[in-house]
Structures are given as structure tokens and as C-alpha cells.
Amino acid sequence: MKRTLIALVAAIAPALASAAVTVKGSDTMVILAQRWAEEYMKQNSAKRVQVTGGGSGVGIAALINGTTDIANASRAMKDAEKAKVRERYNILPTETAVAKDGVAIYVNAANPVQQLTIEQLEKIYAGDVTNWEDVGGSDAPIVLYSRENSSGTYVFFKENVLKGADYAPSAQTLPGTAAVVNAVAKEKNGIGYGGAAYAKGVKEVKVVGPDGQGYTPSAENVASGKYPLSRPLFMYTRGKPSGEAKEFIDFCLSPAGQKIVTQVGYFPVK
Amino acid sequence: MNRLTAVLAVLALSPALARAQEAAAAPQQAPAAQQAPAAQQDPAAAQGGTEETPFDASAMQGKVDSLAEQYAETKTDVANLKKLKLSGYVQGRYAWQESTAADFNTTPESAPAQQGFFVRRGRLKATYDADWSLFAVQLDATPAGVSAKEAFASIKLPWQGFAVDAGLQLFPFGYEVGVRSSSDLDLLERSAVVRAYLAGEYDLGVALKGVYGPLNFKVGVFNGNGVDAKQAGYDNDQRKDVIGRLGVDLGMLTGGVSGWYGKTVNYVASDDPEYDRYRLGADAQLYLDLLPVGGTALKGEYIWGRTTLSEKNGGAGDKLGKTGHGWYGLATQNVGRFNQVAFRYEEFTADNSLPLTGTNVKTARELQAAVHTFVGEGGKISLAWAHPMNGDRAPGVSSDPKRDQFIVQAQAKF
Incomplete structure (x- = not known):
């Protein structure tokens, strides 16, 4: 029994360790988000961040249906979109301006x-x-x-x-x-x-x-x-950012993250 | 045993492996076979020679212009198609109830007497959102038949968010009917007081709606009988009802007050008596981001009314001229991204003046719980339990009507 448990934990552990933070949305922000993800993963080798584009609307739709952790958006969420997040998750989306x-x-x-x-x-x-x-x-x-x-x-x-x-x-x-x-x-x-x-x-x-x-x-x-x-560029989460999504957003807002903003050609918020 | 199995597996797979090897070799041979006839047809090419064709810029420009024209036409067509949106959902259910008494939480026409499978809702909605108008039709297809739930034309007004809706539409009253979609209900069915005073949820009429800052409203004139009344779509009493809701959205806190003023006539009775059909309602929803597992919502709604909607009395309704009231309070908790649990307690008194004699039950109470698991983009699996109780009742009547119900539901939405 003990062996079975150890084997089970050993099998699950890599999967848990490699659970990626998913970031989806604005094409305007794709290059920036990819650079952030690269640098973040370089500094935290155990962390994984997956970045995809598709447009702000696509990212927000993914946030609503639960298929992304963070939605990148180059526009503010509409009231109707916020209401959908609230109705489905009982919380309001949190807007974080990460660049200009x-x-x-x-x-x-x-x-x-x-x-x-x-x-x-x-x-x-x-x-x-x-x-x-x-x-x-x-x-x-x-x-x-x-x-x-x-x-x-x-x-x-x-x-x-x-x-x-x-x-x-x-x-x-x-x-x-x-x-x-x-x-x-x-x-x-x-x-x-x-x-x-x-x-x-x-x-x-x-x-x-x-x-x-x-x-x-x-x-x-x-x-x-x-x-x-x-215009500001936003990251949206369902409710207050938490866990690995929060860690990634905190990195984006850190001096290192904001330096990348300037390198890519956008403008820092801090 | 294992060795024998392995030998049999190899024997079974060997013809397939041989075919795969042949298929892998074939592409290497094919180009040579295809090149030979081409070389025979074009000796110059076979010898490695080339023949230059003069470039005709004007012809090329013509082709580009033609393609650009076709592109513009296609783009216009696609832009128009994007205005047409289809959406819908199906709720397939298995329900079991403790006794074969009247259903408390399902549609009697389609629900089984005690247990069975059925389709609770099968909705298909089409909207065409044009510049100054919006077309909307929603059909409900179940084994019981196909019926129109919505069919209205919306004319947009010059002020942002303001429009006039004319046709078959939701009663603009309360939260469970006026705001919450049947596909997103916290519990699988609306509360008893809502099902009594807003039966059918839809009615024919014309209404003005608008949004101004955090405030929103919808008020209109309706037939007042609802689509579940006798002769759906017909104004049984020929008197119009005024119905409306004023809502407020402050983000974490939303709510509204609703009102309904109208009359109904019982033409089945010999002297055609007229009755008041009134309702007053208030609702509030509070959303909290407190627990690490997910968001919490606390919701409540109270309705006071006179004369319930029903096909009884020639479609005039039930509890004619009688005053009643009801309320519910519920809590919904998200657990992670894909799970949700909900609890609701409700009470409903259809007739405040009902004497507590004989077998009378004046107040119906019910406790409900539901667990939802969201699957992918539009899937949801729900497990619900309802426990009806007899509240204020005549002496000798049991507090348990033995009508507990269990429901398993799969919903797919697009």
C-alpha cells in the first residue's frame, strides 16, 4: 500500500510541478508577454508560463469560460463581460495595468x-x-x-x-x-x-x-x-490574482518586468 | 500465458506492419514515375532549358483589381453574417422523486410521475444585431413540443443603451426571471414564489429599457397572462398590465425593485368578476472574494403579490384576488475553477388568509442543494436535491410531504 502511494505521488508530482500559468489574449501584447514569460521562467526554472494571442476578445472569452488564468487586453473589459465573470465565478474580474x-x-x-x-x-x-x-x-x-x-x-x-x-x-x-x-x-x-x-x-x-x-x-x-x-495595457484575472498567476503578474510589474516593457517598445506603468 | 498473448499479438500485427512499410517506400518511387511523362511532354524542360514569358503588368493589375473587388464583396457578406448570432443549450435530466404526487420542481407535462429521463429545456436562439434594430427569436424544443419562448423586435434609441422591445419577451420583474438565464440558475429551478407569480416567465408586450450609469431599468405594458396561461399568446382578460424593474449594479452588490399593476377577469364565472393582479418585489445579490477556493455569492428575493398566473379559471389565474408572499435566500460558493455548490431556503404562502383547518397547508417551505461541475467551454453537470416541507399547516398535517427530489442534469451550451 505504501509503495502504491509513493508511486502515485511520484507520478503526479511532475505534473503538478509543471502546471503552467496560461496567458491569452491581446495580439498587441503577445511579444511583451512572451518576453516576460521567457525572463520569468529563466529566473524560476520550475515555473511554466504559456502565452498565446488571438486578440483581447478571445482572451476575455477564455477568462470567462475558464480556459486561461490571465487575459491580456489592450482595451478595458466591457460591463457585460464583467457581469459574465461575476455570474459564473461569483467574483468580479481584477484589472491590472501592466504597461502603456x-x-x-x-x-x-x-x-x-x-x-x-x-x-x-x-x-x-x-x-x-x-x-x-x-x-x-x-x-x-x-x-x-x-x-x-x-x-x-x-x-x-x-x-x-x-x-x-x-x-x-x-x-x-x-x-x-x-x-x-x-x-x-x-x-x-x-x-x-x-x-x-x-x-x-x-x-x-x-x-x-x-x-x-x-x-x-x-x-x-x-x-x-x-x-x-x-492607452493602458491590462492583465485580467478572475478575482484578485492568486498563486502562480499572482507571482507572474508581480514579476511583470517588478523593475525587471518594467524594464522589458521599455525594451520591447512600450511604456512602463511604474 | 503472457508469452502466448505476445506471440498472437505479433502475428496479428505483422500484416499491418508490412503494409505500413510498403506505404513508406511508395512515395520515394512515385516522383520518378510522375516525372517521366512530364519530361516526354516538354522536351525543353527535360533538357534543362527555359522559355521566358513576357510579363503583362496591365493583365496582372486587372487580376489584382478583380480579386480586390471579390474580396470587398466577400468581406461585406461576412460582416453581415457576423451580425447573426446563434446560441442555445440543452438540459438532459434524470429525476427521481419520493412520491408520485404533483411535481414541485419540474414541468408537469414533461416530467415523469416518479422517475425517468426527460429534456427540461432545449433552447435555440437567433439574434440579428443590426445598426438600429435587433431581431430575436428563441425556440424551446422538448419531446412535449416546440414553443416560442422569445420573439421580439428591439428598436434602438439614440441614447446609448436605450431601446424599445416589442413582442414576446421576459417579464421585466425580479432577479430569477428578469436577470438570470435558465441556463445559469444557481439551483436547477426557480423558486416557488417566482414560479407562481411569474409563471411561464415570458409574455407579450412592449417595453422601454435603458442603462444610465449604475442604474438600469425596463418597464412595459403586457397582456399579463404569460405564455403558460390558457391559449398562450392570447390576452384572456383584454386588460393590460404594467410591469417593470429598476436595477442597480455596484459591482460587488447588485439588486433591484420591481412592480406589477394589472387586472384579470374570470369570464368562466357567471358575473365576470374582475380581480387585482399586483406584485411588488425586491432582490439583492452580494458577491464576495473572501475564500481562497473561489468566489461566494449571497442572494435573496422577496415578492408580495395578488392573484397567481395559471391556466385555471379560463386563464384568469389562480388564487383570484388573494394576497400572498414568498421569499428565498441562497448561497453559492465556487470551489476552484470548475466546481460550484449552492444552497437555497425558500418559503411561499399563496394565500395569506387561508385558514389552518382540514388538510390545509398555508406555507410551503423547501431546502435545496446543488453541485455543479463545469466541463470545458459550455458543459455543465449538475446534481441537485430538493426537500419540500409543510410550514404553517392545519393540526394533524405532517411537516414532511414526502416529495423529496433528486435530479442529475447534463447541460451543453453554445
Whole structure:
């Protein structure tokens, strides 16, 4: 009997030790979360963290149906989503801001346009302005790139730029920010949006703030709130973070974790 | 014995292994066989020569434009399809009850006399969420038949969160009916007072709803008889009822107050008497994150009413003009991510004036418990027990009506 128990414990122990913290959601945060996970596992060899993307909506849905421990989201949870967590688990989700981001506006490196107002962006993405000439560029059609509607960036842009209205039907939806950057880098008349950390090989145009000045999504402008499309990046848990999920979130908020935020191209919250 | 088994296993597997080896070798031979005819058809290729075709940029541009046009059309179609959402759930049950007396916690039409399998709910709901309107139809399919539970048009108003719902919809009253879905009930059935005063849960009418900060409301004018009344969907009394709920959501604490004002007429009686159909209700839910095993919820609801909903008296209802009341209190505890336990105590007095004589039982009491295990994205297995008790009663009537019930339920939801 004793031998059987020892064998059973020996068989179960590795499985218990390797139980991974699952992190799912925002594509904007995938690179950042992967870097956090790598560093965290390097410092804690017995710990495992699994990171997957899919979009903020996908992560939040996984949090509700119990298939992830942490949901990454580049937008705040909606009241209806919070209510679903509450009804299913009898607790409210806890929101932890782990980084800041500026949603950058990407154009092709050859595009002469230097800055755009929120109103101009709204008209461009609503399909009311279709030629670069109308916003200070050359006479060429504007090619729109957008994200899928499961993306938190898609929702943030829709709420803050389009004021809740629908995107133009001509906007091509792409599965990730990297795909948007890649498309804009190849299409000389293209325009896209996404996390500031992804802006490689494309030009970031300035976005005009309420004071009439154009701002890039730099650390200073995002931290001060001058960049009009600044937003926090969140980790959501069912109730207060606990156990290994808490340890991982604590690491993300630690000086080492926040240093990674800067290295990846986002902006620290601490 | 073991050696014999091993020999037999090898003999049985050897033809399969031989086939697998042949299959593994085949792909290496196949390309050579396929290349030979190709080389015969194209001597230039066989000799390693190439022939350049001039690049036609305009033709390529045309193809790209054509594809872009098709893409835009497909995208529009997909965007429209995304507005159409299908959802539903099935609750398959096995129930056993202590005696063959009237069911207390199941649908009499579909429940067995003492034990058996049945489908408690088989729901399929379709919604189409357009820019200024929302279409919703929900069907309930069980062996007893198919019936419409919801069929309403919602017209959105310019103020965010405000809309008018017209058609067959939930009574905007209380927590168990107005807020909680039948697929998410803490116990497997609603409480007795709710089943009496809000029987059927759905009715025909038009209602205004809205959200303003932490406040939400829904108020409307309804037929008032409910879908379980005689001649479902028909206004038996030709008098309209005003029903509404004002709710508040403070995160950890939610609740609401509800009201119902209406009349009903008993046309079966010779003088067509008219009766009040009133209800007042209050509900509260408190969510606590105290225990390490998971969240805790404490919920309660009280309803005072006059005239219950029923198909009796020509659909006018039951306990005509009689005043009653009832309440429940429940606690739900999550245990880990996938398990939940719930307990509820409830009382219901259908007629406050009922004398305690003969075999009368004035107040029904019940204790219930349920254990739920959530399986994957939409599965839930539940085990429930209900213990009815006779409360205020005539002398000589037992406190135990011998109607305990055990239910095992599997639910799949999408």
C-alpha cells in the first residue's frame, strides 16, 4: 500500500510541478508577454508560463469560460463581460495595468504626410476621405488596413477615432499588428494602426492633440497623455490574482518586468 | 500465458506492419514515375532549358483589381453574417422523486410521475444585431413540443443603451426571471414564489429599457397572462398590465425593485368578476472574494403579490384576488475553477388568509442543494436535491410531504 502511494505521488508530482500559468489574449501584447514569460521562467526554472494571442476578445472569452488564468487586453473589459465573470465565478474580474501603449498610425516610408488629426483619421477610416491629396499628401488612393474585430486595438480605434461608427467596407482586415505593418511597408498608399512597438520599416505619422500640436507615440508623450491615442495595457484575472498567476503578474510589474516593457517598445506603468 | 498473448499479438500485427512499410517506400518511387511523362511532354524542360514569358503588368493589375473587388464583396457578406448570432443549450435530466404526487420542481407535462429521463429545456436562439434594430427569436424544443419562448423586435434609441422591445419577451420583474438565464440558475429551478407569480416567465408586450450609469431599468405594458396561461399568446382578460424593474449594479452588490399593476377577469364565472393582479418585489445579490477556493455569492428575493398566473379559471389565474408572499435566500460558493455548490431556503404562502383547518397547508417551505461541475467551454453537470416541507399547516398535517427530489442534469451550451 505504501509503495502504491509513493508511486502515485511520484507520478503526479511532475505534473503538478509543471502546471503552467496560461496567458491569452491581446495580439498587441503577445511579444511583451512572451518576453516576460521567457525572463520569468529563466529566473524560476520550475515555473511554466504559456502565452498565446488571438486578440483581447478571445482572451476575455477564455477568462470567462475558464480556459486561461490571465487575459491580456489592450482595451478595458466591457460591463457585460464583467457581469459574465461575476455570474459564473461569483467574483468580479481584477484589472491590472501592466504597461502603456500609444496606438501608432503607420504609413509607407515614402508617404509625404507628416501628421493627421483625429477628425482626418475618422474620415479616412469611415471611407469619407479616400485620396491622400485631401489630407496633405499626393494624388493617390488611400489603401486601408485594419485589425479583426476580436482585437482590442480594433475596438480601441473604433471607439476613440471612429466614435463607435463602422469601419469603411474597403478596409482590409489583417490577423495581427505585424501583418498590418508588413502590408503598409509594401503598399506605398497604405495606412494602418497598431502598437508602437511594431513600427519597424514604416513611418509613424504624428497625431494632432487637442492643443493643435502633432505628437508621436514616444515614451514622453504617452506618459504625459499628450499623445491622443494613448492607452493602458491590462492583465485580467478572475478575482484578485492568486498563486502562480499572482507571482507572474508581480514579476511583470517588478523593475525587471518594467524594464522589458521599455525594451520591447512600450511604456512602463511604474 | 503472457508469452502466448505476445506471440498472437505479433502475428496479428505483422500484416499491418508490412503494409505500413510498403506505404513508406511508395512515395520515394512515385516522383520518378510522375516525372517521366512530364519530361516526354516538354522536351525543353527535360533538357534543362527555359522559355521566358513576357510579363503583362496591365493583365496582372486587372487580376489584382478583380480579386480586390471579390474580396470587398466577400468581406461585406461576412460582416453581415457576423451580425447573426446563434446560441442555445440543452438540459438532459434524470429525476427521481419520493412520491408520485404533483411535481414541485419540474414541468408537469414533461416530467415523469416518479422517475425517468426527460429534456427540461432545449433552447435555440437567433439574434440579428443590426445598426438600429435587433431581431430575436428563441425556440424551446422538448419531446412535449416546440414553443416560442422569445420573439421580439428591439428598436434602438439614440441614447446609448436605450431601446424599445416589442413582442414576446421576459417579464421585466425580479432577479430569477428578469436577470438570470435558465441556463445559469444557481439551483436547477426557480423558486416557488417566482414560479407562481411569474409563471411561464415570458409574455407579450412592449417595453422601454435603458442603462444610465449604475442604474438600469425596463418597464412595459403586457397582456399579463404569460405564455403558460390558457391559449398562450392570447390576452384572456383584454386588460393590460404594467410591469417593470429598476436595477442597480455596484459591482460587488447588485439588486433591484420591481412592480406589477394589472387586472384579470374570470369570464368562466357567471358575473365576470374582475380581480387585482399586483406584485411588488425586491432582490439583492452580494458577491464576495473572501475564500481562497473561489468566489461566494449571497442572494435573496422577496415578492408580495395578488392573484397567481395559471391556466385555471379560463386563464384568469389562480388564487383570484388573494394576497400572498414568498421569499428565498441562497448561497453559492465556487470551489476552484470548475466546481460550484449552492444552497437555497425558500418559503411561499399563496394565500395569506387561508385558514389552518382540514388538510390545509398555508406555507410551503423547501431546502435545496446543488453541485455543479463545469466541463470545458459550455458543459455543465449538475446534481441537485430538493426537500419540500409543510410550514404553517392545519393540526394533524405532517411537516414532511414526502416529495423529496433528486435530479442529475447534463447541460451543453453554445
